[in-house]
Amino acid sequence: MVQKDWIGVSKWELDTPCLVIDEEILEENIRTMQGHAASFGKQLRPHVKTHKCSHIGKMQIEAGCTGLCVAKVSEAEALVKNGIRGTLITSPVVTGFKMERLMDCLQEDPELMVVIGDSANARDLDAAARKRGVKLSVLVDLDPGSGRTGVSFKDGLSLGRLIETLPSLRLCGVQCYAGQVQHIVSFDERYQASLHWMGQAAEVVRQFRQSGLPCHIFTGAGTGTYEIDCRIPELTDLQVGSYTLMDAEYLSIASSQNPTRFEKFPPALTLLTTVINTNHDHFVTVDAGLKALYHHGATPYVLHPPDSGFEYDWWGDEHGRIALSHRSKKPHIGEVLELVVSHCDPTVNLFDQLYFTRKGKVIGIWPVDLRGKCQ
Amino acid sequence: MVQKDWIGVSKWELDTPCLVIDEEILEENIRTMQGHAASFGKQLRPHVKTHKCSHIGKMQIEAGCTGLCVAKVSEAEALVKNGIRGTLITSPVVTGFKMERLMDCLQEDPELMVVIGDSANARDLDAAARKRGVKLSVLVDLDPGSGRTGVSFKDGLSLGRLIETLPSLRLCGVQCYAGQVQHIVSFDERYQASLHWMGQAAEVVRQFRQSGLPCHIFTGAGTGTYEIDCRIPELTDLQVGSYTLMDAEYLSIASSQNPTRFEKFPPALTLLTTVINTNHDHFVTVDAGLKALYHHGATPYVLHPPDSGFEYDWWGDEHGRIALSHRSKKPHIGEVLELVVSHCDPTVNLFDQLYFTRKGKVIGIWPVDLRGKCQ
The missing domain is CATH 2.40.37.20 (D-serine dehydratase-like domain)
Known part of the structure; x- marks a missing residue:
């Protein structure tokens, strides 16, 4: 959807208010984060809830990410419609109506994944997938101590075991996203907090593997902890989002290099x-x-x-x-x-x-x- | 745009999050405010920036309002496209691009009005209208002491006089919208504050009339002052918006009848x-x-x-x-x-x-x- 009449025009002539992307900065931010993850042997699974733009999602895919994250089923539908595959829905899908929409997406994108943080929800999703004759890939959602979604670390293994018994679900691993630590201003405090929570998630990953449960994915981390969580050997991919665009909130926290500014990713x-x-x-x-x-x-x-x-x-x-x-x-x-x-x-x-x-x-x-x- | 598959369904079965309107409450709120204005011999000029919905705007027109208000040119375009006429743009239109869009609207809706709070802006709008061979109806925007938009009360008359000399502008009166007083919790304090500012605007209206300047419109007031500003004889119409839908913010201020709740308009x-x-x-x-x-x-x-x-x-x-x-x-x-x-x-x-x-x-x-x- 290109409106040709604005192409070639100086941004200062645009009708306002409007949002502008500096494409060179965006490309550089995407490249920097992809390179950072690769240097630690990790994948990226960027969260598109930040930019809500399939075009930017495709730029992230072209840069080498392993898939995209969305928060809601309606976002997954839009990506599926745009031909994007392998999306992870990072929030639980709990109503019958949304499960039907999820199954519609799954028929287009067999690699679609969703998180589960409740045993009854696991059984419901299994039943919905069985009814359609499909298999749904899922992750156990681990609560990083905030209580927003997910099961406690101590209940992670038993939920994994339950899922492994459900024939229409395909257990792939765990998610632990510690949203509450991403904006801690002090880098040291953020470092300690993130490793405290993500370290407990890594312990659940080890339990899965020791118990013979499938666990080839341990996804988590955000832009605020991208430098920190890569130090966790079990972590397989980072769900970073804001690094693409950036904002005043993220720019005002410390990075490992600078106590007053998060400067690695300039605002695109x-x-x-x-x-x-x-x-x-x-x-x-x-x-x-x-x-x-x-x-x-x-x-x-x-x-x-x-x-x-x-x-x-x-x-x-x-x-x-x-x-x-x-x-x-x-x-x-x-x-x-x-x-x-x-x-x-x-x-x-x-x-x-x-x-x-x-x-x-x-x-x-x-x-x-x-x-x-x-x- | 009616999606037939939801019609007749219980609201509790809707996919969430979603916004729901109780039509009976909405109709009653529209009727109550229209009746209130009429009982004081005033008109309503409801602000559609609240509901952003042409359908509700048409309900307000059917109930007898004198026209609708919008904040931005792009909103006026949408109303024009929907066949709605006589819209007032309550915020200044200052760029060349927006003036062109305004003139496009004016050719569809000759009764379209805009406010002016600056003499250079008055000359620019006059030139833009002259270029198109049209006449633009305008109001002098009076600053109710907040400084957001408009000229000071003392400069109102001279701006009116300037506008009256500009051949492609049609001076219709004044606007004074005291946004800063609408949510004052205490009814008495809100009463005093609103009459303090709106009373000074009324004085400008009297100056206009004494000077022979056209001034058949003095528009202002919001949901928070609907009971108060009707006491000003010069006021011709109320720009109320939130009374249609209501929210927790408005419901928590006092009304003339109740010191803890603004209860005349339930949430639709x-x-x-x-x-x-x-x-x-x-x-x-x-x-x-x-x-x-x-x-x-x-x-x-x-x-x-x-x-x-x-x-x-x-x-x-x-x-x-x-x-x-x-x-x-x-x-x-x-x-x-x-x-x-x-x-x-x-x-x-x-x-x-x-x-x-x-x-x-x-x-x-x-x-x-x-x-x-x-x-």
């Missing part, structure tokens, strides 16, 4: 917004509010103009407030500012398309084709 | 969400997180099951956490809960459709056809 995603009111001395109003910049995570920051002293804050559904500092040159009505977004995942989910640019010119427009797919 | 909008994990004693996990319930305003609350002791909190992009109290009966996996959303406007903007129900059964599915239109 930015938001363009236009100044619409300049009637005051110390601030101006822009056209991006709650509906264009999701209100969660860190405060968005102004990338362009550089060193402007501008500070963004939300100002209702439709507007933002740009506070000026003593060194700021006040922008004029119609001026376009470029911001790094607060939290990339829910912000991308607000837009229908991403403008891909190279050297500041639009080279393609790709749909956020998984947008709104929260079911 | 609710979110259905499914329990997907029950592995813990004191909480369960549901399938609605940041991407299904916008993280802004008050905390969403559980409407069904009633008196459950359940408390919702966000738990990442995809999930929510339902804390149980000592009196709670723990829900089972697959159980559907019904929530009043935090802030209706940005939450509706996350979904493609609204399931309309009567007596708990789906009777229609209407697209959120203005969703994502933040440009």
Whole structure:
């Protein structure tokens, strides 16, 4: 879906608010993470819930990832429709309606996988697959101490054993995604916390193998722990997502090299917004509010103009407030500012398309084709 | 766009997360507000940025409103495309590209209006209209002391005089929308604050009339001040929006009758969400997180099951956490809960459709056809 009339245009002429991708940075981020995983002998299984864009998913596949992750069945449907195979659904599928949709996907993508964190749910999925005469690949979802989804580490083995007895399920291993540690600001504290939880998941993997249960997959980790979790020998692949686009929240945590900034992955995603009111001395109003910049995570920051002293804050559904500092040159009505977004995942989910640019010119427009797919 | 397969189905069988409208409550809310305005001799000019749904806009028109408000040009385009006429754009239109789109709309809807809060912007709009050989109806946007958009009260008259000299603009009056007072919890404080600002706007209206400037429209007010601003004789119409759907944020402020609840308009909008994990004693996990319930305003609350002791909190992009109290009966996996959303406007903007129900059964599915239109 390329709208030809914008191709070749400077990004500064785009109608705003809109989301822009610097394709060179995106490619470099994808390459960097793929190379990092490979250097540890790991695979990548990137999470597309971040970018919600099949085109970026295909870039990740071309770069060598082993498959993609989605959070919801409706996202898996969109990937299947786009010819993408081997998707892992990282959240449990529990209703009859969603199981039917899952089985429809499975008939197109026999490598589709889903996680299970409950024994009754395992039996239900087995029955649904048997009814269709198919076999569903599954992972035991291990709760990394947060309680959101998954079984406790101590119950992991018995759930694995149950699944192994169910004829229409194919046990492939375990998932443990410690979402709660990804944004710990201190690298050392994040390091300790992640190894604490993921180490217990590795112990379950060893139990599986000692018990003769199939376990060729141990998937987990996020962008915040990509440097840390690779040290776990049992881990087979990383479910990183935000590294592709980045946002103010991730950029403000420490990396192994820098205590104040997570600098390995520069922001490929930015938001363009236009100044619409300049009637005051110390601030101006822009056209991006709650509906264009999701209100969660860190405060968005102004990338362009550089060193402007501008500070963004939300100002209702439709507007933002740009506070000026003593060194700021006040922008004029119609001026376009470029911001790094607060939290990339829910912000991308607000837009229908991403403008891909190279050297500041639009080279393609790709749909956020998984947008709104929260079911 | 009616998906026939859901019609007649109980809302409890819908795939979740999804947004549901109780049509009887919606109709009653529309009727109540229309009747309230009429009893004061005022018109309604409801803001569709709340529901982003042309179908609901048409219900408001059928109930007798004088026209609809939108925040952005892209929303006006969608209404024009749906045959709706007489729309007011409540935020300034400042770029050349958007002015061209505005003029395209104007050729379909000659009654289209836009606000102006800057003299250079007035001249630009005049030139754009002249180039097309059309006349654009405009309102002077008065800044209600928040600074977001509009000119100060003291500069209102001179901007009106300038506009009156511009041949392709048709001055119709003023807008003053005091967004910052709508959610003041105390009714008395809200009353004082709103009359303080709106009273100054009324003074500008009197200046216009004394100076012989056209001023048949003085539009303003929101759901939070609908009882208050009607007391201003000069006010001609109310830009109320949230009264249609309602949310936890508005429901938690005082009304003139009740110091703890804004009870005149019950919630017509609710979110259905499914329990997907029950592995813990004191909480369960549901399938609605940041991407299904916008993280802004008050905390969403559980409407069904009633008196459950359940408390919702966000738990990442995809999930929510339902804390149980000592009196709670723990829900089972697959159980559907019904929530009043935090802030209706940005939450509706996350979904493609609204399931309309009567007596708990789906009777229609209407697209959120203005969703994502933040440009």
